[in-house]
Amino acid sequence: MTITARYALVTGGSRGIGRGIALKLAEQGVHVAINYLKDEASAKSTLEQVRAAGADGFVVQADVAQPAQVERLFRRVRDEFGSLDVFVANARTDIGTFYEPAMAISLDKWDTAMDSQAKAFLVGVREASAIMPDGGRIIAITYAPGGRYGGWQSRVGMGAAKSALEVLARYFAVALAPRGITVNSVSPGWVEDSVMNALPAPVVQMIRDHHKNGWTPMRRLGTPADIGNAVALLCSKEAGFITGQLIAVDGGAGLMDPAVPLPIQQPELQPA
Numbered sequence: 049m050t051i052t053a054r055y056a057l058v059t060g061g062s063r064g065i066g067r068g069i070a071l072k073l074a075e076q077g078v079h080v081a082i083n084y085l086k087d088e089a090s091a092k093s094t095l096e097q098v099r100a101a102g103a104d105g106f107v108v109q110a111d112v113a114q115p116a117q118v119e120r121l122f123r124r125v126r127d128e129f130g131s132l133d134v135f136v137a138n139a140r141t142d143i144g145t146f147y148e149p150a151m152a153i154s155l156d157k158w159d160t161a162m163d164s165q166a167k168a169f170l171v172g173v174r175e176a177s178a179i180m181p182d183g184g185r186i187i188a189i190t191y192a193p194g195g196r197y198g199g200w201q202s203r204v205g206m207g208a209a210k211s212a213l214e215v216l217a218r219y220f221a222v223a224l225a226p227r228g229i230t231v232n233s234v235s236p237g238w239v240e241d242s243v244m245n246a247l248p249a250p251v252v253q254m255i256r257d258h259h260k261n262g263w264t265p266m267r268r269l270g271t272p273a274d275i276g277n278a279v280a281l282l283c284s285k286e287a288g289f290i291t292g293q294l295i296a297v298d299g300g301a302g303l304m305d306p307a308v309p310l311p312i313q314q315p316e317l318q319p320a
């Protein structure tokens with residue numbers, strides 16, 4: 049795998065999956081701009097880890113749901129790096145800002161979901177492409193099942209927003225293909241050391257058990273490093289002809305059929 053990229057921006061790169069992505073890029077010698085919203089200490093700690101991995105970078109506060117702040121974020125990137133090879137749109141606002149069921153969600157929460165995902169990506173990609181040389185990489189971090197199903201009622205806002213993000217990624221892939229810039233979406237399954245840590249302990253255990261018991265064929269949850277590896281692969285020279293794709297990084301969880309009871313889908317329970 050050959051990565052020639054020198055400069056990356058990871059929104060929400062200060063903790064969780066974003067930190068996993070920042071560190072994997074840093075291991076490849078890529079300098080990283082680490083965006084955060086409120087928790088400067090985590091952002092600085094991630095920057096220290098980026099430096100320990102042999103790269104450099106800086107931390108930058110900005111709310112991606114505010115277009116003017118996204119523009120300011122990219123001005124800072126241009127001032128610090130001069131150009132940008134990799135843009136990873138990873139930030140997702142905290143659960144309380146969007147989590148409400150379909151019949152009750154306030155327009156404020158709906159707007160926060162859409163603005164932090166679709167609108168942030170619309171503005172972000174235009175800004176990124178202005179300072180990105182040909183051959184750059186743009187990656188949207190999504191959660192594709194949320195846009196495909198309707199069961200998880202309180203995720204309606206973020207589900208719709210992630211779907212819009214995925215659609216935008218395909219349109220931008222075509223728009224930027226003549227410049228050799230690839231635009232893809234990465235869809236993690238459930239990931240340890242992420243927003244999951246904010247859930248009550250019994251809920252976290254229920255989710256872990258569900259996946260270990262077979263919903264994820266690989267029998268474990270993902271890690272931020274798993275997602276970072278996938279992003280690094282997409283940033284490689286060898287991935288230069290992959291664009292407009294939605295890539296699940298979920299240990300096979302997306303292959304399971306929700307309409308079929310889990311025991312019937314387990315390889316070891318199949319008739320001989």
Ligand SMILES: NC(=O)c1ccc[n+]([C@@H]2O[C@H](COP(=O)([O-])OP(=O)(O)OC[C@H]3O[C@@H](n4cnc5c(N)ncnc54)[C@H](OP(=O)(O)O)[C@@H]3O)[C@@H](O)[C@H]2O)c1
Nearest residue numbers: 060064065084085086087111112139140141238239242243
């Ligand atoms: N966790 C999972 O299992 C999972 C599964 C599938 C997809 N994903 C996707 O992966 C991405 C990362 O998820 P995560 O669970 O790792 O997130 P997380 O641990 O909750 O971290 C969120 C990150 O985004 C930043 N952030 C929050 N609101 C922001 C805003 N308005 N503007 C800029 N930055 C903001 C946070 O900064 P502060 O700390 O400063 O607030 C933090 O760096 C999200 O797009 C999510 O939808 C996650």
